[in-house]
Amino acid sequence: MADIGWGALEDSEGFGALGDNIDDYKLLFNNDLNELKSTVQNLKHAAHGMIFAKKPNLLWDLYDQKGYVMASTNNMQVRFDGLLGFPGGLVDDGEEPVDGINREMHEEIGLDLEKYFFSDEHHIASYYHAGKGLILHFYLMEVSPEDYCELELKTLSAVEYGIETCGIVRVPLFTMGDGVRGFPAYLANQFAGNARSELIKGLLAAQLFSEKEMSVALKAYKEYTESQKSKKLL
Ligand SMILES: O=c1[nH]cnc2c1ncn2[C@H]1C[C@H](O)[C@@H](COP(=O)(O)OP(=O)(O)O)O1
Numbered sequence: 001m002a003d004i005g006w007g008a009l010e011d012s013e014g015f016g017a018l019g020d021n022i023d024d025y026k027l028l029f030n031n032d033l034n035e036l037k038s039t040v041q042n043l044k045h046a047a048h049g050m051i052f053a054k055k056p057n058l059l060w061d062l063y064d065q066k067g068y069v070m071a072s073t074n075n076m077q078v079r080f081d082g083l084l085g086f087p088g089g090l091v092d093d094g095e096e097p098v099d100g101i102n103r104e105m106h107e108e109i110g111l112d113l114e115k116y117f118f119s120d121e122h123h124i125a126s127y128y129h130a131g132k133g134l135i136l137h138f139y140l141m142e143v144s145p146e147d148y149c150e151l152e153l154k155t156l157s158a159v160e161y162g163i164e165t166c167g168i169v170r171v172p173l174f175t176m177g178d179g180v181r182g183f184p185a186y187l188a189n190q191f192a193g194n195a196r197s198e199l200i201k202g203l204l205a206a207q208l209f210s211e212k213e214m215s216v217a218l219k220a221y222k223e224y225t226e227s228q229k230s231k232k233l234l
Helices: 007-016 032-039 097-109 145-155 183-187 195-205 211-230
Strands: 025-027 044-059 063-072 088-090 123-129 134-142 168-170
Touching: 007 044, 032 123, 044 097, 044 145, 044 195, 088 097, 097 134, 097 145, 123 195, 134 195, 145 168, 183 211, 195 211
Parallel strands: 044 134
Antiparallel strands: 025 123, 044 063, 044 088, 063 168, 123 134
C-alpha cells in the first residue's frame, strides 16, 4: 500500500516530534510573552489543561489516594501518537489560547462549556520552545468528585474520542511499598511536549502533593528509569 503520509496534519506534525530535551521548554515570566510576540515571527500556541477533583480516600484500605486527576490520552492520555498528555491542542490562527483550550476540551473530552469553562484565572504557566517556535499554555481547573466522574464518562462520546483521544487516564496519586509503583512509575511513561513537567506543576499548584512528597517521588522515578536503562529495558 502506498505511504500517503499524514496529509493535512503534516504542517503541525513537527510540533510533536520526539527527542525534546526538557531544558528546551523555558518557563515564561510576566512580560516574556509580550516580548516574544513583538520579536518572534510566526509563533504557534498550544493550550492544554488539567482537570482534577480532590477526594482523599484509602485505596484498598491501604494507599492514601489524594484525588482524581484527569490526564487525557488524546494527545496526551493515550493520544493518537501513543504518548500521554492533557486534553488540549494547537490554538488556531487568530484564536486566543483560552478559547483554543475550551474548543479543544469540547472536541476531545466532550466538556460541557455551559457548565465548565476555562478562563484566564485557570492559567498557571506558559513555556516557550524556541526551536519549534511554540508556546505552551497550561491551565488548571478543580471540579467536584461527582462532576469529575461524569466528565470521565462523557469522554467516551466526545467528537474526537477514538481519533485524537484514545482513552482517559487517572494518574495514580500514591506510591506503593516498593517506593516506585504508583505515581513514580506513572511518570516513567512517554509524555507529549512537556506534559510531564506540567503534571508535576499542576499537582503542586493543586496542593495534591507537597514539595517534599514530590521530591521523594521524583527521586524514585529517576532512579527507576536509570535502573530500567541499565537492564536495557528502556
Ligand atoms: O499535554 C501536553 N502538555 C504540553 N505539551 C503538549 C501536550 N500535548 C501535546 N503537547 C505539545 C506537543 C504537540 O505537538 C503540541 C500540540 O498539541 P496537540 O495536543 O498535539 O495539538 P493538536 O491536537 O494536534 O491540535 O503541543
